[in-house]
Amino acid sequence: MISKKNSKVVPIVLDGKEVEVPEGMNLVDAAALHGKEIPHYCYHPQLSVAGNCRMCLIEMGTPMRNRETGEAILDDDGSPRIGWVPKPVIGCATNVSPGMHVKTESEKVLGCREGVMEFLLVNHPLDCPICDQAGECRLQEFATDYGRGYSRFVERKNVKPKRTRLGPRVTLDDERCILCSRCIRFCQEVPKDDVLGFVDRGSFSTLTCFPGRELDNNYSLNTVDLCPVGALTSSDFRFKMRVWFLKDADSICPESSAGCNTTVSSREGELYRITPRRNDLVNDSWMPDSGRELYKSVKSNNRILSSRIDQNPCTADEAIIESIRLLEGKKIGIVGSCKSSLEEQFLLNQISLKTNAVNFIRGHFEEDDGILLSADRTPNLRGALISGFTQNYPKDNLVSLSQALDQNQLDVLLVIDEDLEAAQVDIANLEGVPIVFIGTHTNSTSNRASVVLPSLTTFEKSGTFVNRSFYAQVFRQAVPGPAGVLPDLSLLSRLHNGLTEDEEISPDQNSVWKVMNNVSGSVLKEISLTDVRKDAVLLDSSKWSDLPFVESKALHFEPATKVEA
Amino acid sequence: MSNKSTPTERRIILKNADDPNYSNKISCYLREGGYAMLKKSFKMKPEEIGAEVLKSGVRGRGGAGFPAGMKWKFLDRKSGKPIYLICNADESEPGTFKDRQIIHKDPHQLIEGMMIAAYAIQAKQAFIYIRAEFFEGARILESAIDEAKAKGFCGDKILGSDFSCDLVVHRGAGAYICGEETGLIESLEGKRPNPRIKPPYFPAVLGLYQCPTIVNNVETLCNVKHIMEIGGDEFAKIGKPNNTGTRIWCVSGHVKKPGYYEFECGALTMGEMIYDVCGGLLPGRSLQAVIPGGSSSKILRADERFSGKLKDGTDFDWGVEDIPLDFDGPMAAGTMSGSGGIIVMDDTVDMVEAMANINAFYAHESCGQCTPCREGSLWMRKITQRMCDGGAREEDADLLLSVANQIEGRTICAFGEAAAWPTQSFIAKFRDRFEDKVKNPERKKSSLQLI
């Protein structure tokens, strides 16, 4: 597995060329490291090895040794003599050993691939024109690359169920299933929900759910992603869009602090689906089903699409000017958000520091599923700590804000996204306190705000989130925001520049990072945005090790061991 | 063809089986000296028993002919995990019906052999995995085990010693693939019997419940008792070097006296078996072909000749009738003795129809895990079925051969070979019959319905 940090490398001979590969790695991955594709269907780097598709057959040999002395047997030219295994072996279940010889392009190997491809297609319905997988289908790809290109099959094909509902979100076409068992192994090994299996035998084997069960766990859609063919399809995405029309953006799932890496796909500004993106440090290749639904919020009815002053539509400029007027010179209470990006939280805190405001922030906590949906249902609570917006671990309410208001310590509130009422703020205390609200969707607070400034969802902007393991990860804009809606950073920078005499901060990620890098004692000091854009960067979390983080042990996550008081 | 006297059986395993005064009750078994070898063995060290079995050279009777003593040596004893012993009583290879004789007629012999083996490998739990269709056999075994347990030959504190080994009969659900040892293990674990990939799942290291496990055939395990009786060295003198002991041959098909016959390995030839022991062919018929070791072994054409050098250096030049019945003889003729199921076909057999039936079996029994076996076996079935239904084409023989070649050597388990070898050998040896189907597509009136 690529994810396993393996310090030791061993030499092998790959298609005649000596190369070094990590000890113990299987040949599919080892060959890939050196640019050789060993085609495979059933092998998945994050699942157990089944070895059933036989697409990865290659030739393998090891240096021969004298049975008695254990010494290497040499050829006439002094090179070690190779004992080639007479039958082809499967690359996915063969681990490298020093001096191993491998042929991935020999005539025998190509013959094996042609054979397997032909077999996979004899009973396949060949219905690519109406198949959702077309364009991202391993069967199409390998048939093109390794198939014979013509058919010798004149018999009748097997008939199997075409439209089986496996669960609320997954539809199965059994005729397209190549019986690789990836989906079965996934359910057993990741969500640990053993619901899928084969019935019948031989070529009549059919994938199905156990009687009385459904594929309804919150990870069911991962089976659609890892199905190499069009057998498992997402009931939501089915027949919606040809995948080659889709534009992909690298994103981070905002559903929880797990920080699943995702691909957000759109066409002409319209979002169509969210799929997981492989990151062996964070989410392997998976994400919860619930996170895939989030794109729907972009078009939901309660989306805020225009600026408002006293609930009357106005231009963004007017709203910003009115906000500055309300905030200027007042005792400001700022309610930040764990859903904001690191850059936004930082900029918000700059406003706070320079206006002597008081900061409040709440956490949103639910049950942890121990996999990729963590108890902290915000993507960036750690960002709020790192940006300096808060030193304390957020509570799941804003009672402290309610108290501050009760004691008349605050004249005006700047609220990012939060619903104050839902956070246990006494409404009576809000009487006579003007609210400037920045957010994406209406709630009780936006409804009573003096100024409402619409902002963008994660899918419409770029930024950085810091996940539960303190990995800083960037998400990139997938689609443009609604017409006239300014990015949060622009809004905050306009407020910042309007409220302070200090040097202006430009509303782009780069500029904000430059300022963040200069904060003395910041854990971001040695880290540039370029680094984070390349790969997840692990931040030093020692400063916060005493905080009562709510997440429990999960995939690629181990809670910091705290000394219980 | 032979003017010698009829070769005589040497019954070791089936010594008592057909004695009218013998039943499968423990009283009969004890009367004939049963369980004495268990007592003898328990006075020895487990390793000493293993050493005797190794010396005996006894080869597995399940099909592959792997030396049992060697297999036991591969057992991982260092892991500290429990060790399991499994008797493979799935006997499903078409043409094979020897294990059932033992189970029905002399079950205690198997139990004694198994308990000696269990002690030798230090297994505390043993299983007999029996095919679903042997419900009577399973019942007999269960009552025999009860009898043995009551007398302290099996179960807790065997013979009053500190060694205990439970023995459980587990019935399959009707699948040939459960005879493949790793498929059997999966089935025993309660799963679908998909054979496991090797490496890493060699039963001797990662077998039942990922623990070291020995799987042996019924006949192999019975032999253990007889090895203990005379010692490994003496046993090795029965039969021929590298082909020690007796074998129970199951003869079916077009002979006058089909049945099971136990002979010393190499004591007779195929011709002697067919013509002398089994009374020859039916009147007016001539030999067309023989499948020597169960339906998966390669077919032999009656007029074929085989020549070459044997392992001991001697030259051979045989017709089918000359092939010695042991392990190495059929191997030298390019086929195998497999499970000992000899299927004799006379000149009335339509070879394409025979092929179609064999293909139907393998297409039905493939577990469906690996692509070449799953798709190839059914494709071959469909082709031969079509050929028999009047749709034969010029190119079908080549296509069949090519499909079979795309299966052989590319699958998880040896079922791939079992499905490919018949086709490969039928085409190699009876290609003319396949080509003839194109010109004469009508089925003969005498043809039976295909499977």
Ligand SMILES: Cc1cc2nc3c(=O)[nH]c(=O)nc-3n(C[C@H](O)[C@H](O)[C@H](O)COP(=O)(O)O)c2cc1C
């Ligand atoms: C497809 C297939 C079916 C098999 N069926 C049987 C069987 O029915 N009985 C049996 O003893 N061995 C069978 N075998 C062989 C077993 O895998 C295994 O080699 C054998 O039980 C080992 O015992 P032995 O060494 O005593 O022969 C089969 C093998 C294959 C590949």
Ligand code: SF4
């Ligand atoms: S549905 Fe897809 S993933 Fe599941 S076994 Fe079939 S081909 Fe493989």
Ligand code: SF4
């Ligand atoms: S060779 Fe056939 S029977 Fe054996 S594992 Fe593969 S599909 Fe199953």
Ligand code: FES
């Ligand atoms: S990828 Fe190796 S057998 Fe399927």
